[in-house]
Amino acid sequence: DQQVKQNSPSLSVQEGRISILNCDYTNSMFDYFLWYKKYPAEGPTFLISISSIKDKNEDGRFTVFLNKSAKHLSLHIVPSQPGDSAVYFCAASIAGGTSYGKLTFGQGTILTVHP
């Protein structure tokens, strides 16, 4: 079963506009969430994370929102730039214990930012 889901396989956005990538999860034990960016034939690169004790975390153009009751998180990129074009993965983890560091990934969303 897919515990982390990204239901939009692709998203196309105009340069300068906002990109919103969505992610849903089913496992209520997840308490730490991350977004990664990935180019073809490369490993994922960490973008931003959020702990379940927060509902928002911001880093420059990237903001992640967490809605625990809906088990939903989103990544906002504003303004979007052509260099942001990549595959974006949402990942979830359970902090601490034997699950430390283990990530459950969504299927990814291909973001294309048009000039």
Place this chain on the structure above:
Amino acid sequence: GAVVSQHPSWVICKSGTSVKIECRSLDFQATTMFWYRQFPKQSLMLMATSNEGSKATYEQGVEKDKFLINHASLTLSTLTVTSAHPEDSSFYICSAIAGGNTDTQYFGPGTRLTVL
């Protein structure tokens, strides 16, 4: 940031042969490394957790006798796909944690395995 390398970046082998993939943390020591595999247009699936000096912990459904993991030093973990078959063809990615939190989990560039 920290760098994780993988070797080889791609490999083609015949069915029935074994293939070894190396994962190295180049500028930090990693007591824990992870191995993932990714099928086309699908998510990265965690295969196993590799701890230096101890046996790897495999996720449910992953055959430990088929995917042998060795973490012989703080900078090197290896994944050996034994008696590879075409269904083992995939993109294998390793990651390593530097420091004390999940944000500092760095991923290698991946290895594309094709079994003929």
